Amino acid sequence: MGVTSTSGWIDELRRLLPDPRRVSTSHAVLENHSHDFSYHAPRLPSAVVFPETTEEVSAILRFANEHGIPVVPFGAGSSLEGHVVPVKGGISLDLTRMNEIVEVRPDDFVVRVQAGVPRSRLNQRLARDGLFFPVDPGADATIGGMIATNASGTSAVRYGAMRHQVLGLEVVLADGTIIRTGSLAVKSSAGYNLTGLFVGSEGTLGVITEATLRVYPLPEYVVAARATFPSVDAAARVAVGLIRAGVPVARVELVDDATVQAVNSYKGTNYPERPTLFLEFSGPEAAVRADVDFARDLAATEDGLGFEFESDEKARERLWEARHHAALAIAAASPGKKMMITDVCVPISHLPEAIRHARRTAEEHGIQAAIFGHVGDGNYHAVFMVDPDDPEDVARAERVNAAIVQHALARGGTCTGEHGVGMGKKKYLNDEHGQALAVMRAIKKTLDPRNVLNPGKIF
């Protein structure tokens, strides 16, 4: 694994940090940093380094850049396309000790955090000021990792993805230079949008050490709802109808009938095995009540088979249970297997057709899949379990994955709406971007000429 052959530079690296134990070569630690949550093949780094300050990150990068040692930034390791796997060995740079909430500015709706802060902890802190941070990937990711993947989730339909929340960054470049992008202002036209360039760059252009984020008032009143429909198309029409009516819907998720079936057999529940919309409305109480009435009436026009809603927090959670358990239900059915998950995003009118195509393709290949989506964004996931040690099993799943991606690209969509490229989606970028991919490469080369930052990812 290169640990012995590289012991020279590891010793040198230890001398760069005040505490040599913050450069670890313990097998358990290396193993922890060798994989993500998906089916992608693991590989151990030579060392895991735990910086505590931006200056330490700078010193580490300067050193790595001089010696041509790969550096893979690591947050919670919850990404899904092999992003954090150190495919060329080298350093896994674990940012979780940089987890300070630097400054909460409630009157500006702005917060400054270090990159290693987990989103759950940020939200705990913000709640004290009546605020919250809306971006909610399923895992308890770090803010740095969420920025690096341009993560989003169920609330993007109302608040947008990470890209829309990040006002500024502190970034350490490959050669150790520390820069600050953006400002505390909510908008700016002062030169190139470097902030936006680093969002979604997957650790290949710089290491994010601090971020300035927009935060939002906790809504006064929240209602969750669940509605079932005769078809995926009818459900999607209601979702789009709400948007068309200008209802500021906070969440709108679609789960297909086969997935509800899987949840029922996993949980022993008896949810109607129908395409189901999971909704959330939030805001001032009177406005929310008006929105819920409107949604219920709209569902009725599409032969809605049931419309339930709740405002109490516990009851809201119960109402959404089948959505939360969608992926788990599939995982539980295949113990020991690993997750492969598609993430295409299509123009929203194409979503029902795309979901039906995905379901059909999976069935044709004899693959059990959970299919659910952020229907307001045209983004959905098909989750299948694969045995990484069975090449046939993986190849079959890859074929379904590829068919789903090609279907989306042919309709003007993207191969990944929120998870990012990592290793898994590299093969689709040429089809998706054509000549623009060369521009991305040129920017990579300009900012990281020695290709030390997360090599082997995106390109």
Next chain:
Amino acid sequence: MGVTSTSGWIDELRRLLPDPRRVSTSHAVLENHSHDFSYHAPRLPSAVVFPETTEEVSAILRFANEHGIPVVPFGAGSSLEGHVVPVKGGISLDLTRMNEIVEVRPDDFVVRVQAGVPRSRLNQRLARDGLFFPVDPGADATIGGMIATNASGTSAVRYGAMRHQVLGLEVVLADGTIIRTGSLAVKSSAGYNLTGLFVGSEGTLGVITEATLRVYPLPEYVVAARATFPSVDAAARVAVGLIRAGVPVARVELVDDATVQAVNSYKGTNYPERPTLFLEFSGPEAAVRADVDFARDLAATEDGLGFEFESDEKARERLWEARHHAALAIAAASPGKKMMITDVCVPISHLPEAIRHARRTAEEHGIQAAIFGHVGDGNYHAVFMVDPDDPEDVARAERVNAAIVQHALARGGTCTGEHGVGMGKKKYLNDEHGQALAVMRAIKKTLDPRNVLNPGKIF
């Protein structure tokens, strides 16, 4: 002006286009393309070229790049910092003949347009499908120019700036390469955000020929309101209070008392000479009514001196008149002078103090100013009229401008929230960005190594 010395390449350029008249050297046309709407010194280009296709833009750029001839993209010329002034001569590339609305996709809330489409015409077309494009700079700018400056306006508080609307672009690079960025999907994590890099690049990285934009349903019901307050602070607290309560306010503009005074003497009106909030609420009728009630009650808690509202379109316009005439009132008071306009954006809690500081600074320098702002974003403008031929007059206004910018930067703000850098804000970028400015320069050099695209701007 270089026209005669460059007649050789102008003849060659004429041969590149099917109709030689689309390369103009008529004085009237050159003059038209020598200036913007501001006090910045004009300069004539050597020729104005009117491409009609992306391929023509590509051929022109390839030619210009080979010969090292500057190219300045030109939309409506409504920018305010000398952006379109061809300070190094060369070609003014006028995109207004590329004004096709390529595709309206009402079910996807997406439209594809050529860069030269004026926003008014886009909105006329979208209305047929019950849609609209929200970004509304005061002028009838082109979509290409609005993208290139990352424009915004009164509706950014609800919908965001251009940056949030652009899903994809067709761009011609300096060497003539045509690329497509983004997709028709509303979100993506597929590699670097090139779309976001070109938004706000002011014609210095590439020529935008086509854009894919998000569009929104025309609201069912709209209410405009006007509320007066004893102080700028009280007015701002109400604006922030609405945001804090989760009211999806569509517009919220603040005009200071001295500006209302100027409007009264210009129009012969008798609006209360008090800090005034101009508001707009939109959405489903029941929700809007609830929002308006909430706003009126909130205004009362801040000793609001009056709260009027209207839903009829004509009445709404009348209610907002004093806001629309704010800049005009100042301009009318100084016939023959040109406009200088600040555009700082600060963390929103600092807005009242920033406005008071701007008013005080202008008064100390004996300058009459209109001061009004997008209070929900922390972005405001101070407009003064200057005589470009009177160096003392310009210098005095520049001192006020600089003081306003320094005040904003010291509070974590930006020198320009929506107008962009052009020539006028170049001098502030080092203070604002520090080392990050070198990264911007490196990107410029990578994409435009011969510095032919709008040279002398931003940097």
